Amino acid sequence: MRRRRFVAGAIGTVSGIALGPAPSRADVPATGEQGWQAVPAPGSTPAAQLRRIAAAGPQLAWAVGEEGLAGPSRGRALAMLWNGGAWTKTDLSHLGHTRLTDVAGVCPTAAWSVGQPAANGSPLLRWDGTTWREATFPGRGEPDVRLNSVAVGPDRQVWICGSRGGAVRLLHGDGQRWRWLDPLPVASANLYRVVVRAPGEVWVSGDQSNGGGWSGLVARWDGAWTVLPPIAGLRLGIGDLHSAGPDDVWAVGTEAGVGGPPGRPGNPALSHWDGTAWTRVDAGFTIGSLSGIAGDAQGRAAWISGWNYQDQSRSTYLRRDGGTWTVVRGPAGAAPAPYLNDVTSVPGTNGFWSAGMTSPTPAPPTEAYTERLAA
DSSP: OOOOOTTTTTTOTTTTTTTTOOOOOGOOOOOOOOGGGEEEOOOOHHHHHHHEEEETTTTTTEEEEEEEOOOTOOOOEEEEESSSSSSOOOOOTTTTEEEEEEESSTTTTTTEEEEEOSSOOOOOOEEEESOOOEEEOOTTTOOOOOOEEEEEEEEOOEEEEEEETTTEEEEESSSOOEEEOOOOSSEEEEEEEEEEEETTTTEEEEEESSSSSSSEEEEEEESSEEEEEOBOSSEEEEEEEEEEEEEEEEEEEEEOOOOEEEEEOOOOEEEEEEOOEEOEEEEEEEESEEEEEEEOOTTTTTEEEEEETTHHHHHEEEETTTTTEEEEEEEESSSSEEEEEEEEOOTTTEEEEEOOOOOOOSSSSSSEEEEEOOO
């Protein structure tokens, strides 16, 4: 199987690539648009980043990633907890993982995380209300098992996308009983994200080989697989998606293009499925990436997190205004050049969280970073 891995935030050193001038800080307003505010996430050891963020409500959220990346170091897992007033770093010294790649939760004792191991097999972690602990599942410790993303529904059912036995598939369970579902019927595929739309219905996104590169991949599981047509692109990976129904799906990612100098940034990719075909939509900027997408309280796609290479002075979002997407900027001066890896809604409110790092390259002195749009 082709091993092209989508890694949020790991975009390489791009500052020396002449792709157009970036505006000066003097040209940037002093406050974030639409009310986005930076929220300190202290305690991470540079280089650090938060890869995914999840909220159970205004008083509870989790964010995970990695820290201590310096030189040849593989780093170590990083986890943060929001208690309604501040972020605190969670002690993971009893674990030996190098990176946590995703997190999902709906209540104080129903949160889950997946990541990369220090040895064999991906770990599955459960939050018990106080700390993260490893959970048992079929295939735990097997060298070919990879758990890439996790989602939890309102019914507390847990859905994980990954691979086992050389096949891409879902792991489903309730915390006690687990089973691997039928393999995704797509050759040479990678999955990066799983999201729950309704009980028993989940969507996944990633990429699939197209012979000379890879195309965007989106599929639905509701007891059997339905694979949507590939999203055409030049080395295109879909990092996240939002489904409001079988005829209203938004997919975001990055198109690597045909190559270029080392560290070359890609291009943001935004696509919409109307039940018949994919339509590519203008992202509002041309060089950078789109990393996450979140829905509003009515279940409609609402916010997208991104990174605009040509204006790195503030974080970049897309906000849905009716049938169009508008570029919105975060607060100025909160970080040297913030890079967002994810955005999520806060249940029961009109608020949102985003997470990433304080610069676009995961190297010291980069630290964990979050922003909040209050309800």
